[in-house]
Amino acid sequence: EIVLTQSPATLSLSPGERATLSCRASESINSHLAWYQQKPGQAPRLLIYDASNRATGIPARFSGSGSGTDFTLTISSLEPEDFAVYYCQQRSHWPPNTFGQGTKLDIK
């Protein structure tokens, strides 16, 4: 089973700053990685799929990069609504489709 390790566990930043979140896979998953955003009491929302493709309706300030084992989600300039928990998820070696443990992005 592929293990996804996200870092950092918590990231404290201010609105307007740039956020960089990391996800590392235990073995190569090509580009088969997605990122999700989850706010308290809500279902997750797909942001990025296949490492770098924005899902429908996702603002351009969200971007993804990486391949193989190392991936990055970048939020270019944080808006107040971006403070949430972010999960990565792989579909390369399945079942199961596995998720990382999450990075909490909170307001500094």
Next chain:
Amino acid sequence: QVQLVQSGAEMRKPGASVKVSCKASRYTFTTYGISWVRQAPGQGLEWMGRTTPHDGHTNYAQRFQGRVTMTTDTSTSTAYMELRSLRSDDTAVYYCARDFPPLDQNDYVWGYYFDNWGQGTLVTVSS
């Protein structure tokens, strides 16, 4: 836009079963699979398994094999997840989610992402 509407919260005793429903609308139900993902209180996301509506094909995470059944009713565009032999650590919010990409763009070599989600169903297991 796509909608997935789940059934309401449930409480069960240990050893019992629960069946959660997920009604899909505003897309062609048979063109996408449905997955189930759960989230224990304060914890991360865990994929449980998925089903293909038009033929009933299922893929389950190994840890749930033998304890979970995922089905669909194409006449009502509804997916179901039944979990048996419930334990206290099954207490979680259970989400249905639409698989992405659609079935005609994937041949089970690769797994799925999840592009639309239900609102979640809290299942509480307690004696």
